[in-house]
Amino acid sequence: PKPTTKSKKQTQLSFLLGGTGRSSPSLSLSDGPPYANGNLHLGHIVNRVTKDIFIRQAEVQEREREGGARARQGQVEARPFLPGWDCHGLPIEQKALAAVQQEGDASARSSAAASRPDPMTIREIAASFARQAIARQADTLAALNIRASLPTTISNGTTPAYYSTMDPAYEGQVLGLLADCVAHGNLYRATRPIHWSPSSRTVLAEAELEYADKTDKSIWFLVPLVDDDGKADGAVTGGPGEHMLVWTTTPWTIPANVAIAVSPDLEYTTVRVTTSTGACVSAWVALDALDRLTNDDLPTAVQRQPDAPRCAGTALVGRVYQHPWPESEAAKDVLRVISADFVSASAGSGAVHCAPAHGADDAAACRAAAAPPGADVLLDDGSLRPYVGPTLAGRYCWTVEPTVTEGLADLHVATIPIRHSVPIDWRTKMPVVTRATAQWFLRVHKEQALAALDDVTFSPRSGRTRLASFLQTRGDWCISRQRSWGIPIPVFADPAADGRLVLDESIIRYAAQLIGERGSDVWWTTEDDDDLLPPDFRGRGLRRQWGTLD
Template sequence: MCADTPETLDYKDTLNLPKTDFPMRAGLPKREPDWLARWEKIGVYDRLREKEGRTPFTLHDGPPYANGHLHIGHALNKTIKDMIVRSHQMMGFDARYIPGWDCHGLPIEWKIEEQYRKKGKSKDDVPINEFRGECRAFAAEWVDIQREEFKRLGVTGNWADPYLTMDFHAERVIAEEFMKFLMNGTLYQGSKPVMWSPIEQTALAEAEVEYHDKESFTVWVKFKVVGGGDLEGAKVVIWTTTPWTMPSNKAVVYGENISYGLYEVTGTPDECWASVGDRYLLADNLAADVFGRARLEEGQWTRLRDVTADELASLSLKHPLAGAEGSNGEWDDLRDFRAADFVTDDEGTGFVHCAPSHGMEEYELYRDLGMLSEVITYNVTDDGSFRKDLPFFGGKYILSRKGGEGDANTAVINKLVEVDGLLARGKIKHSYPHSWRSKAPVIYRNTPQWFVAIDRKMKIGDDEFTIRERALREIDLVNWTPKSGRNRLHSMMEARPDWVLSRQRAWGVPLTCFTKKGALPTDEDFLLRNPEVNARVVAAFEEEGADCWYEEGAKERFLSGIVDPEAYDQVTDILDVWFDSGSTHAFTLRDRPDGTEDGIADVYMEGTDQHRGWFHSSLLQSVGTTGHAPYRNVVTHGFTLDAKGLKMSKSIGNTIVPEKIVQQYGADILRLWVAQTDYTADQRIGDEILKGVADSYRRLRNTMRYMLGALSDFTEADRVEPADMPELERWVLHRVAELDKVVRDGYTRFDFQGVFQAVFTFATVDLSAFYFDIRKDALYCDGNTLRRRAARTVLDILFHRLTTWLAPALVFTMEEVWLERFPGEDSSVHLVDMPETPGAWLDANLAAKWAMVRAARRVVTSALEVQRVEKVIGASLEAAPIVYVADADQRAALESVSFEDVSITSDITVSGDPAPEDAFRMPEIDGVAVTFVKASGEKCARCWKVLPDVGTHAHPGVCNRCDEAVSEIG
């Protein structure tokens, strides 16, 4: 027995306290750039490419526009891509990522024109290649800026050699891919209504349009009936929200299965454009609404009789402007009047005004009837104004030069009032297409454009198909994440019209084709299809870029010696930029040494809007040139909203810039937000959300810091084989094996939220709150025991898994953790793979047993917490509770382990006796109850357990275990 008391001795230096310099405060904003510089110095991306024998895995980058700083959507997009690439690399693939940029097109051209306008300069006064050169320089500058912004987010890739659609080789391939449509017979020139931007003076694709609310004029217009017996002189009423299309009206259509009636006005209010005795033909379901719009009250009109479809078929109509003084006969021809499938009686009047130059349904109706030449007009010019010689309306603008309401609608309405052609007028707020660049409304306008026919048979080798047929087949061969992406693209592809390829702009790859002078677009020899000419053009593009198409004498250069240049006209329209980006698989995947052998990407990943954009155009382009889709997997993310769920907008002031998040929190917090988010739906982000992410980050960081401290001097000599480990350690290995499958399956399915939630729960619940809590005593206080060595072996196993499992998301933090343990000039967590985890670690029986142990532990710890709150004890080591367990198997499980260590008490008694009435119970855990008993003995000065043997050993004031440990230290 020693005379010294525990209070007189300090055993701190004999404890195995954790040792680490790893800081709890991350300081990410300041420290992350150092890791970026380090990765660049040691060439991490290139060194990964040197690993041999790996299966290639390629994510093909959907190119952002090179025309401005990154927004939060860019950050989400690139982070998801980076996690896909990094996770597959660490699962054993050769995961390649070639960043790319879309450099042509209106977004950049528009910026240069804005600069011109500020200087009072006109694009038309500048030589085209000088203008294109300014666009090229502008794009190159923003590529460099965006590249650094993407790298700052921790995104890995071949940043030294990205793909750019304006590179000479890319421009050559884009032209070459276009020529495949030229040669396979699907390219044609047609004149049909397309979405047209009067502000930008170019056709737009659906993907270049966004929908916003717009207030429009709405009018009810009267067409006088000609012929038809007692219907002579009655008026058919149409309704339209585009009064400006009335000068282009060529017909009115009705529905064969709609119930129509002849109505007569019997009374009128003071102000009204109807008169007593007027007769109107209207759909019965809509008549009351129409008369209400005309300010007639119930009882001021009456239904005279039914009007059958056969009667309607016998009628002709007069345009309301027919015979108007000064009209010069412009509208005197009778309007066509026939049935059409698209007419309904849901709204309007039951009759539809047709201006086939400004509406696709009307256009397709008269195209199928073979009557286009009779109904197509060219009343609207490129700038959205009426042709100068159009009576009454010449020079009037549909939109103002700034994109607001022009003077055309008002002029048309006023004229209709003047000629008694109007029954009612009003305004309506509705969703309307706008250019996503100028933000101005667009119109449908008939113009000559170049199209790819997607329902025309074509051949690749011996394989004959239409683009639509093949695209629909390929969609079902692709894996879609989420699955709804398949249905969305499939329905779009089923219903889409022919592909409009041409744009009337300057900055882009030209449509490299020639048309025969004097020939009609329908003539067989209208397009020059000459392989020798094509080869000459693409060779020039490879050496000089697409600018050579616009050089003086280009036509002669490309045609001389092959065909007569004077016999052909050179097309100067540029290709839709969606054709550019849709072709990127050809010059990136197919042509580059770091591309793919078959030219197909493993993954395309973009926002949900790209079902009508890049996913769509890439599929059309690839199917039309190769016969197959360019991707095996398509992953889609939603839009980023503010914390309230509102769309981000500069005008609202709720935008969040990635740069500011990085400056305040660090890129890893932004990346962790992405990993925690269900990216397949719309996501929210805001200060409170980011604070929650930062809290999750701190908890993970604390877990990693704990392991680093406990492993500070771990060596291979400490390693214990799993078979020799205590049950608790083998249970942890079982959980590791379970989780390894979850992680790999999740990363394979691009389910980052699922991976992170599983790893985070494991780290914070299974490890920090359970395993670490229990084994802290052994790690700190044991000598060189099997238990301590086994625990440290497990910590080493956990370290290698957690760092690699989390590295795809927390690229900076896991590198910091790795280097803290494995410093070295060439060391990096991003150069290693996720360790293979033996399936033999799985032990379902052991897991079931420890589930019973953990359930009982919860009751014990909750019971002791009551005592601690009531200040009966200060710590759980002051307790030696009695645990009453009704189930024999659970009781045996507790008795077979050191349940006092599991419960972090100094002693514990497991009993099969009935529990006292006042015992502590938890309703969710049946059959376990606890009564509190204070531990007997003295408090060990070293481990703080309260045990009867304290003070009976060689070293004063300690228990037997601590006495042996101190003796071992010497």
């Protein structure tokens, strides 16, 4: 509830004069800032109250040191706490999309056009939502008499009373920093597996993931080992029809398979496997997985073989196998068993199905083994591309397990429900997939970052250990997003060079100046691409790209 003993104007006056004292010019405190999405919650209140206590305590100490001289002279220093609001990003865009859909009738909402409205429509609604949220949150802070937390047009000299990340000046500064990164060679484009939300149609950062328990169907299946001519290979055991027994919790990735990985540190043996169609074949599994397979996971499908041959995992490396999904374009490649350190016998069979476009470990192992790079088999909405073949193309990835089971035919061993923790989109609560897409990455120089910690005073000291641990495991930062509500990445495609992307410091600095004066909407409202380019780049037919910054 708002206080009844102090009017809003009195609260604003307290804010402008600095409350109980004057600000120390040597003190400054950075604001998070909170997200301009809805009302403040308890976490925001704790954040702001803690900062307020810190500032007031520091000012009291300053007055005591100086004997109150400044207070007696009536000096007003620059405020030490500049509040701010984070206004861009997916949560607000999701609200804007929902508002657009609510305005249409049921038939319009079900159309493709309604699902992807005009970017400027989204941006205008999103900006309005952000402004409203700032006003509501500021009213709450005013009621609490939090110092330096009211958005107002009054400023102390040239210092604004607050900032937001959608201010043109702020947006221009962000792009200026991006240009600095380009100048130092720290921005690059790469295709690598990342977290992708089909429901939001964008890449997600680790911080945008939640985890939920989910029951999925895991599939046990066989891949036939063949010789270089594609014939059934029994070279190791002297018997016909050798296979590898493998397992996956994502059946939709089977068409993306380009390698089977084994461990160089495990010993392997053959077992007799009965498929779901009744066929009996011999298959390789890790010796350490044998008890679990025959007693727990597949007791009716897997039987030990008397005097079964054994070999090191390295002896299986290089063996050629036949793709389990012949419709897939990946079946055109020569596929081999590879070695990977991440393979263990604690789950599965000790032989891992690798789809490098849909798993970071798979990608690293296939790259090290010079295996085919594979391909991303998904579209942005989670449906399967024609690459997988006509049986699955166009289907949503999480619904194809029954069709995959049927299509594997004699290679299918078992389908078993599994309860496990999976990543979900923090906003939509829908499943997240891993897919290899081309994104912009910022190099994270771990050694320099860790060395910089020596110049930071931590309170409590344990904070240093936590931050150092985070930096040690931090990968390069994926800064690109496939959304409309954000600051654009000023990159252009060159049609004369087969669409090669032009990343240039001068282009970004020009955009920084333009957006700093007119706001980031100019990227979407300017008709002629040349008007977004510095003079030296005009007249070449360059086409702006539409990605935004994280």
